[in-house]
Amino acid sequence: xxxxxxxxxxxxxxxxxxxxxxxxxxxxxxxxxxxGNRLVTSExxxxxxxxxxxxxxxxxxxxxxFAERTEDVVDxxxxxxxHDAPIIAFGVGTSLEGHLNAPHGGVSIDVSRMNRVLExxxxxxxCVVEPGVTRKALNDYLRDTGLFFPIDPGADASIGGMTxxxxxxxxxxxxxxxxxxxxxxxVVTADGAIVQTASRAKKSxxxxxxxxxxxxxxxxxxxxxxxxxxxxxxxxxxxxxxxPFKTVRVACDAVIATIQSGVPVAxxxxxxxxxxxxxxxYSKLSLPETPMLFVEFHGTPASVAxxxxxxxxxxxxxxxxxxxxxxxxEERSKLWxxxxxxxxxxxxxxxxxxxFATDVCVPISRLADCVEETQRDIEESGLVAxxxxxxxxxxxxxxxxxxxxxxxxxxxxxxxxHRLVRRALAMGGxxxxxxxxxxxxxxxxxxxxxxxxxxxxxxxxxxxxPRNLMNPGKIFTE
Amino acid sequence: xxxxxxxxxxxxxxxxxxxxxxxxxxxxxxxxxxxGNRLVTSExxxxxxxxxxxxxxxxxxxxxxFAERTEDVVDxxxxxxxHDAPIIAFGVGTSLEGHLNAPHGGVSIDVSRMNRVLExxxxxxxCVVEPGVTRKALNDYLRDTGLFFPIDPGADASIGGMTxxxxxxxxxxxxxxxxxxxxxxxVVTADGAIVQTASRAKKSxxxxxxxxxxxxxxxxxxxxxxxxxxxxxxxxxxxxxxxPFKTVRVACDAVIATIQSGVPVAxxxxxxxxxxxxxxxYSKLSLPETPMLFVEFHGTPASVAxxxxxxxxxxxxxxxxxxxxxxxxEERSKLWxxxxxxxxxxxxxxxxxxxFATDVCVPISRLADCVEETQRDIEESGLVAxxxxxxxxxxxxxxxxxxxxxxxxxxxxxxxxHRLVRRALAMGGxxxxxxxxxxxxxxxxxxxxxxxxxxxxxxxxxxxxPRNLMNPGKIFTE
Numbered sequence: 034x035x036x037x038x039x040x041x042x043x044x045x046x047x048x049x050x051x052x053x054x055x056x057x058x059x060x061x062x063x064x065x066x067x068x069g070n071r072l073v074t075s076e077x078x079x080x081x082x083x084x085x086x087x088x089x090x091x092x093x094x095x096x097x098x099f100a101e102r103t104e105d106v107v108d109x110x111x112x113x114x115x116h117d118a119p120i121i122a123f124g125v126g127t128s129l130e131g132h133l134n135a136p137h138g139g140v141s142i143d144v145s146r147m148n149r150v151l152e153x154x155x156x157x158x159x160c161v162v163e164p165g166v167t168r169k170a171l172n173d174y175l176r177d178t179g180l181f182f183p184i185d186p187g188a189d190a191s192i193g194g195m196t197x198x199x200x201x202x203x204x205x206x207x208x209x210x211x212x213x214x215x216x217x218x219x220v221v222t223a224d225g226a227i228v229q230t231a232s233r234a235k236k237s238x239x240x241x242x243x244x245x246x247x248x249x250x251x252x253x254x255x256x257x258x259x260x261x262x263x264x265x266x267x268x269x270x271x272x273x274x275x276x277p278f279k280t281v282r283v284a285c286d287a288v289i290a291t292i293q294s295g296v297p298v299a300x301x302x303x304x305x306x307x308x309x310x311x312x313x314x315y316s317k318l319s320l321p322e323t324p325m326l327f328v329e330f331h332g333t334p335a336s337v338a339x340x341x342x343x344x345x346x347x348x349x350x351x352x353x354x355x356x357x358x359x360x361x362x363e364e365r366s367k368l369w370x371x372x373x374x375x376x377x378x379x380x381x382x383x384x385x386x387x388x389f390a391t392d393v394c395v396p397i398s399r400l401a402d403c404v405e406e407t408q409r410d411i412e413e414s415g416l417v418a419x420x421x422x423x424x425x426x427x428x429x430x431x432x433x434x435x436x437x438x439x440x441x442x443x444x445x446x447x448x449x450x451h452r453l454v455r456r457a458l459a460m461g462g463x464x465x466x467x468x469x470x471x472x473x474x475x476x477x478x479x480x481x482x483x484x485x486x487x488x489x490x491x492x493x494x495x496x497x498x499p500r501n502l503m504n505p506g507k508i509f510t511e
Numbered sequence: 512x513x514x515x516x517x518x519x520x521x522x523x524x525x526x527x528x529x530x531x532x533x534x535x536x537x538x539x540x541x542x543x544x545x546x547g548n549r550l551v552t553s554e555x556x557x558x559x560x561x562x563x564x565x566x567x568x569x570x571x572x573x574x575x576x577f578a579e580r581t582e583d584v585v586d587x588x589x590x591x592x593x594h595d596a597p598i599i600a601f602g603v604g605t606s607l608e609g610h611l612n613a614p615h616g617g618v619s620i621d622v623s624r625m626n627r628v629l630e631x632x633x634x635x636x637x638c639v640v641e642p643g644v645t646r647k648a649l650n651d652y653l654r655d656t657g658l659f660f661p662i663d664p665g666a667d668a669s670i671g672g673m674t675x676x677x678x679x680x681x682x683x684x685x686x687x688x689x690x691x692x693x694x695x696x697x698v699v700t701a702d703g704a705i706v707q708t709a710s711r712a713k714k715s716x717x718x719x720x721x722x723x724x725x726x727x728x729x730x731x732x733x734x735x736x737x738x739x740x741x742x743x744x745x746x747x748x749x750x751x752x753x754x755p756f757k758t759v760r761v762a763c764d765a766v767i768a769t770i771q772s773g774v775p776v777a778x779x780x781x782x783x784x785x786x787x788x789x790x791x792x793y794s795k796l797s798l799p800e801t802p803m804l805f806v807e808f809h810g811t812p813a814s815v816a817x818x819x820x821x822x823x824x825x826x827x828x829x830x831x832x833x834x835x836x837x838x839x840x841e842e843r844s845k846l847w848x849x850x851x852x853x854x855x856x857x858x859x860x861x862x863x864x865x866x867f868a869t870d871v872c873v874p875i876s877r878l879a880d881c882v883e884e885t886q887r888d889i890e891e892s893g894l895v896a897x898x899x900x901x902x903x904x905x906x907x908x909x910x911x912x913x914x915x916x917x918x919x920x921x922x923x924x925x926x927x928x929h930r931l932v933r934r935a936l937a938m939g940g941x942x943x944x945x946x947x948x949x950x951x952x953x954x955x956x957x958x959x960x961x962x963x964x965x966x967x968x969x970x971x972x973x974x975x976x977p978r979n980l981m982n983p984g985k986i987f988t989e
Contacts, residue, residue: 156876398634
C-alpha cells in the first residue's frame, strides 16, 4: 500500500486572548505596506466593524482592510495567516447574531467595495456578483432585464452576508433560502487558495456539495469572494393583501391548508395583535389589531386572481377574513414596507430599549403551539415582545425590548430567549431559522445536534481551517 | 493557549488490492456470527451486488449483508472497520456509474429490506423513510394522503440511492433535485456513529449543512439509514403534451423563453429525431420523427389550461407545433411511459449492444450548441446514439450502443464519451448532471474542478473517513 500525502491537519486551537500589541503592530505594518490607506485602524472604524445591531456587545477588530478585488482578499488572508491573526469578513453589517465581532481581535475584511455585478446571464437565469452587492442594489441593476432576485431578509443586506448566514426572509416559502439560490461560490480559503465550488450548470452530481457547505458557514471556512445566484423572471402580476384571524392558531391552520392545497403563495407572514398595533402606529396603517396574515401571490393576472380567491375561501373556512387585497403597486409596497419596518415599529413600543432578536423555526404543525406558549411566556415574564413570523416555513421572530443597562432586565430577556429556544428544540425545531448561530446561539448548537453531529461539523472546520483563523468564536463554543 | 483534541485524522490510503482470503474468512466469520443467514457469500449474490447496468465491468464484493434496521448497519460498519474492509451501500442496483462495484472487495450492505415508511407528517409536508423504499413504493404509500414525492429519475430507484447520487430526473425543472428535497438524514459514519444531520424544521441556519454534504456523496462519507423528505400536495390538475420543432436549436430556444416567462412547467423533455423514432417503435406511438418536446403542467384546472395555452403560443413563435395536449390520465401516462422506456427503446436500435450512459449538463444557453455538436460527433463517429434531455435544466443523455465484446467499438464509445464531457466542460458545464461520478467519471472531476477545489473535497473525505473504508474507488481517482 502506498500512502498519499495527508492534508495539513492541525488541532483546532482554543483562542483565549487577542494578539499582543507587538503582534498587532507587525500585522498592521505588513497590511499597510500592501493596502495603504485601505488599511484603517481608527477606533471609530474598528468599532463600526464590530457587532452593532441588537444587544450583543461590540468587540472591535484590531484593524479593517477595505478589499476591492479577490486578490485583496487573498493577500489579506495570507498576511493574517502569517501573523496568526483572526479573519472576519464584513459585508454591510446587518448581522443579528454577533457574526462581525472580533472576540480575539484580528482583521475585519470589509468587502462592501466589492460591489460589482460581474455577469448577468439572462438566458440561464443566473448572475455572478461580488459579495458587497446588496440585494436592493442587485434588483435595481436587474430592473431592465425582466429578472429579479427574490430572497428578501428585510434589511438591505449584502449578498455575501446573506450567503454566509443562509439567509431567507419573507419570500422563502415560494423561492427557498440562500441554500436554494446560490449556484456556485468563489471562496478564499484559510491558506489563501481561491476555490470555485461548482460550475454554472443548473444541477450537478460531480462530487461533494461544497457550495452548500460554504452557504451558512458564517465566515468560519473561508471568505466569499464571488457568488453565482439563480434569478427568476419577474412575475407578470403580483397581488398582496391582509387577512385577520380570531386566533394565532386558526391563522396557522389556514396557512397549513393553503400550502397543502398547492396554492403557490409567494409570501405569507403572521403578525400577532401586538405587532399589528406597533405597525399601525409606526407605518400609519389602520389594520384591525388582531392576529393577521400578510400574503402575496405571483403569477399571471389570471393565476394571481385565482390564488387570491382560493386563499380567501380557505381563510373563510377558518373563520378568517375579510381578505382585503391590493393589486396596485403602491398599496402592496405600503404593506410590505410596514412588514419590513417591524424592527423600527417594535423599537417604538419601548423607547430607549434594545431588541433581543430571536429566530426559532419549528415544523409548521407545531407552529401554533410554539407561538401560543411563547405568548403566554411573554405575558408571564412581563416582557414587551411582539411576534412576526415567516409562517409558511414555521419560522418566527419575537424581539423582547430590553433595557441593556439594567442587568435584571437583561437577565429576564436572556432567560426568555433560552426558554424559547428550548421550546422550539423540544418541538423538533431549530434555534435559528435564518439569522445564523454567531456568538449567542453557539451553546444551543450542542443541544440541537447530537455530539456525533457536532463532531462532524468540527471535523469540517478543522479540515478547512486547521489554525482556526476564520471567524473564531462563531458557530462553535470555545 | 490550550489545545482541544484533534480529530482522528490519518492519511487517505491508496488501496491497491483486495483483502487476503484469510482476512475475508475472518471478516465473514464475524459477520456470520452477527447476521446468520443474512450474510450471503454465494457467487451469484455477490455478482448481483456488483455493478450490473451499462457497460461498466462487474466487480463483486466479498460478502453481502442484508440489513433490516439501522443497528444492523452500525454493526456491519463496525465489523468492517475492525477487519479493514471496504463498505459499499446497496439499494436496488439502478446506478449507472459503477457506484456498487467493489474494486477492493469488502462488504455490500444491502438496505433493500429497510423499506419502511416510518413517518408521514401531512401538515408539515414531509415524511421519514428507510433507504430501501423505492420512489414508486413511496408514492403508492402516499396515494390516499393527497401528497406525493415528485423526484423521478425514471428507474424505480431506492430513495437511499437517489440521495447518495443527488438524483433528479424529469420533474427537476419544477421541484428541484434530491438536494432540494432531502430535509435531513440519519447516517452511519465510518466509525459506526449515528448522525442525524438536521431537525425537521423546513429551514435552519444552525451550523454547517451536513445534509447536503451527504446528499451526492455516493456512499463515500457514510451509509444513509433514514431520509426525511419534502412532500408536495398532489396537483389538482395535470396536463401533458408533445410539441414538434424543426430543429433542436429552436426547441431549446422555446424552452428558454418558456422558463423566462415564468410558466411553472413541471416537466420539459427534449427528444431528438432518432429518439422519437425509437420511442415510436418500442412504445407504439406515431409521433412525427423530428425534434420534440414532451411537456407537463401541474396546478389547478384553470392554471394548467393557461400554462398550456401560453406554452403553445411560445412554441408557435419558434415555428414549433402543433402542441398536442392530453389531459386524460391514460394519454398522459402513455407519453411518460414512453419517455421512461427510452432505455429499452434505445436498446432495440442495436440488439445485443450495451448502453454507454452519458450525463452532461451545461448552462441552458449553451444547450443547443452542445446537442448540435454532439449530434455531428455521433454522425462522424458512425455511432447509434439517440439524445434525450431534461432540457429545462440543461442536462441531456445520449447513450451510444456499443458491442462490448468488440474492443474497437468500446474504444469508439469511450472516445466519444470523453469528447462529450470535454465539450460540456468547455461550455461551463459538468460531467454529470444527475448520475453521479462513480468510477468512470472520476478522472473528469479533476478537470471540472480546480486542484484547490478537489483538495477541499479530499479533506472532507479524509476528515469523515480517514481509513478510506467507505466506498473506496468512487468519486476520487486512486
